[in-house]
Amino acid sequence: RGKVHDLDLVLRDVITRHFDRPIDTPRIGWGRASSGKNGRKRSIQLGVYDREEALIRIHRALDREWVPAFYVGFIVYHELLHHLIPPIERAGRLDVHTPEFRRLERKYHYYAEAVAFERANLNRLLAR
Numbered sequence: 431r432g433k434v435h436d437l438d439l440v441l442r443d444v445i446t447r448h449f450d451r452p453i454d455t456p457r458i459g460w461g462r463a464s465s466g467k468n469g470r471k472r473s474i475q476l477g478v479y480d481r482e483e484a485l486i487r488i489h490r491a492l493d494r495e496w497v498p499a500f501y502v503g504f505i506v507y508h509e510l511l512h513h514l515i516p517p518i519e520r521a522g523r524l525d526v527h528t529p530e531f532r533r534l535e536r537k538y539h540y541y542a543e544a545v546a547f548e549r550a551n552l553n554r555l556l557a558r
């Protein structure tokens with residue numbers, strides 16, 4: 431549980447809304463605190479899935495009051511898809527965002543809103 435968002439509740443909500451069958455549920459938690467480096471970042475990894483540990487980690491930058499629950503849910507949903515859809519090897523490289531993955535990602539119930547929120551607020555998230 432974060433200061434604002436409870437990831438266990440978000441994960442349960444995502445599963446309830448998007449899956450009509452029981453699924454193998456991964457563990458979920460907030461990522462470790464940043465190393466304290468100062469300066470503006472150019473990119474940010476908002477979520478990560480560790481296949482070996484069956485663990486989703488969400489960046490602490492999302493645990494803020496101005497970040498809506500639907501957006502945190504979108505990042506959780508994206509990482510949950512990594513849990514459910516294994517990467518495919520193509521031309522010697524692993525493709526983790528296959529066409530099937532992208533098709534399912536667009537089925538997120540607030541997909542358009544989440545994409546719009548990210549576009550509008552990415553700089554604010556990077557300013558962490």
